Amino acid sequence: MEKIKMNVPLVEMDGDEMTRIIWKMIKDQLLEPYIELKTEYYDLGLEKRDETDDQITIDAANAIKKYGVGVKCATITPNAARVKEYNLKKMWKSPNGTIRAILDGTVFRTPIIIDSIKPFVKTWTKPITVARHAYGDVYKNAEYRVEGPGKVDLVYTSASGEVTTIPVHEFKGPGVVMGMHNLDDSIESFARACFNYALDMKQDLWFASKDTISKIYDHRFKDIFNDIYENEYKDKFEAAGIEYFYTLIDDAVARVVKSEGGFIWACKNYDGDVMSDLVATAFGSLAMMTSVLVSPEGFYEYEAAHGTVQRHYYQHLKGQQTSTNSMATLFAWTGALRKRGEIDGIDALVSFADKLEAASIRTIEEGVMTKELAVLSQLENKTIVNTEEFLLEIKKRLEEVL
Ligand code: NAP
Ligand code: MG
Numbered sequence: 001m002e003k004i005k006m007n008v009p010l011v012e013m014d015g016d017e018m019t020r021i022i023w024k025m026i027k028d029q030l031l032e033p034y035i036e037l038k039t040e041y042y043d044l045g046l047e048k049r050d051e052t053d054d055q056i057t058i059d060a061a062n063a064i065k066k067y068g069v070g071v072k073c074a075t076i077t078p079n080a081a082r083v084k085e086y087n088l089k090k091m092w093k094s095p096n097g098t099i100r101a102i103l104d105g106t107v108f109r110t111p112i113i114i115d116s117i118k119p120f121v122k123t124w125t126k127p128i129t130v131a132r133h134a135y136g137d138v139y140k141n142a143e144y145r146v147e148g149p150g151k152v153d154l155v156y157t158s159a160s161g162e163v164t165t166i167p168v169h170e171f172k173g174p175g176v177v178m179g180m181h182n183l184d185d186s187i188e189s190f191a192r193a194c195f196n197y198a199l200d201m202k203q204d205l206w207f208a209s210k211d212t213i214s215k216i217y218d219h220r221f222k223d224i225f226n227d228i229y230e231n232e233y234k235d236k237f238e239a240a241g242i243e244y245f246y247t248l249i250d251d252a253v254a255r256v257v258k259s260e261g262g263f264i265w266a267c268k269n270y271d272g273d274v275m276s277d278l279v280a281t282a283f284g285s286l287a288m289m290t291s292v293l294v295s296p297e298g299f300y301e302y303e304a305a306h307g308t309v310q311r312h313y314y315q316h317l318k319g320q321q322t323s324t325n326s327m328a329t330l331f332a333w334t335g336a337l338r339k340r341g342e343i344d345g346i347d348a349l350v351s352f353a354d355k356l357e358a359a360s361i362r363t364i365e366e367g368v369m370t371k372e373l374a375v376l377s378q379l380e381n382k383t384i385v386n387t388e389e390f391l392l393e394i395k396k397r398l399e400e401v402l
Contacts, residue, residue: 001402004035004348010336011063011301012039013095015073016046017308018316022326022387023073026333029391030356030398035337035349040067044095046076050088057095061102064299068343071336072099072303073329096293099301100134105293106193107132108264109276109305111283112290112327114364116379120282126262130279131197132272133190136182139269143178152177182217187224189296194225194266195233195244197294204243207266208252221268222246280305284376287325292335302335304328312387323371324387330360330394352402359397368393 014023031037042060049056064070076082077094100107110129146152152168168177198205207225209218229237229244237244247255249271256265256279267275280289289305305328312322334353341349364373367382370390374382385393 006038007344009038009040011070012041013044013060013072015075017313018324019074019308022329025391029395044075046086054092057098061099069336069339070301071332074308103295105295106190107293109291112288117284117376124261128261128279129264130276131194131266133269135186137180137269141178141180146171146175191225191228192296193294198264204263206245208247208249210249290328290331300339302332322387325370355401360394362397363393
């Protein structure tokens with residue numbers, strides 16, 4: 001078979017630990033033998049970030065703006081222990097946070113569904129994608145411990161000096177108080193990212209908040225979503241045969257559990273934090289959770305939802321066998337290659353991504369899987385394979401369909 005050619009490079013962001021090992025194996029075994037892989041390579045491994053004072057992360061994010069599509073390996077977000085372990089100049093920020101700030105995106109998380117791995121919720125037969133607004137609310141709050149009786153107000157001073165005072169509470173004794181905010185701009189780009197993604201996936205979009213109780217704050221979210229839908233997306237949604245649907249958050253939770261899946265659930269920041277972990281766990285394994293950051297301008301960054309699988313990496317360093325699941329990292333690659341193919345009109349690339357995903361799902365359906373999946377799989381005959389064997393088993397099945 002002749003190798004598939006690419007015109008425009010993918011922005012490739014390498015990472016750390018076990019996922020860095022998997023990254024190379026995926027390229028060597030499953031991509032480069034079949035594609036003349038064209039990437040612009042950025043090493044976001046912690047050593048390189050330290051060496052470049054994290055400029056490499058900023059450069060990578062700007063490259064995604066230039067080329068439109070990136071694929072990222074999991075990276076270490078340094079804490080005090082890592083500063084010591086890697087002898088870092090500084091406790092560098094989370095690369096994902098840096099990239100998100102530059103692209104201004106929304107994160108969509110979708111589980112990879114396998115027939116023989118049943119979700120804990122019996123009715124879920126299709127994936128549920130959680131779209132989380134990643135700005136503001138309780139994550140950028142100002143809070144205060146009230147020690148005793150007294151009065152708390154919210155005070156807004158406009159740029160021209162007018163003062164508006166809103167009473168919060170007259171405390172008779174000790175308690176707590178919090179102020180939080182969000183921005184129309186941020187909510188608007190969140191809404192557009194969700195509407196665009198729903199069109200892309202041809203799936204319904206659900207959004208929920210608590211506007212009956214929060215008549216100004218949450219209501220603003222509801223109004224922004226509604227206005228943007230009516231003015232910019234209604235016709236496109238109708239043409240695609242999909243729906244936008246708003247409800248209260250408590251009603252949404254009940255409907256999600258009773259649903260069969262197959263939709264995108266847009267969540268405010270806190271709801272998204274909680275619900276994405278709930279949905280991921282209910283579907284099975286973190287190693288089967290894909291993640292894509294979509295910017296309002298339509299730039300895409302694909303990655304696995306899990307981290308660098310540190311514990312397995314230390315085993316690997318000691319020369320011990322590992323059974324690390326590469327599915328989410330592999331799907332980051334196929335997602336990025338498919339998107340590149342769609343944008344550049346390279347059908348062979350889209351079809352290759354489809355076949356590689358199908359081959360990897362078939363591998364697990366046929367009973368060949370990594371250790372953590374074997375616990376969840378309902379198949380009777382299972383073969384537990386190590387990290388590399390799993391990729392070679394996928395390769396075998398890929399070659400059959402190419
Ligand atoms: P993690 O790497 O996601 O791993 C947590 C545990 O989940 C693992 O120890 C393993 O359980 C299981 N697991 C995760 N992915 C797996 C896979 N592909 N195959 C099999 N098992 C898997 O999270 P962490 O250990 O908390 O964090 C490690 C590093 O990753 C940290 O430095 C953190 O900063 C970074 N991180 C990066 C990202 C990102 O780049 N997006 C996201 C999260 C965390 P067992 O050990 O029980 O086998
Ligand atoms: Mg969380």
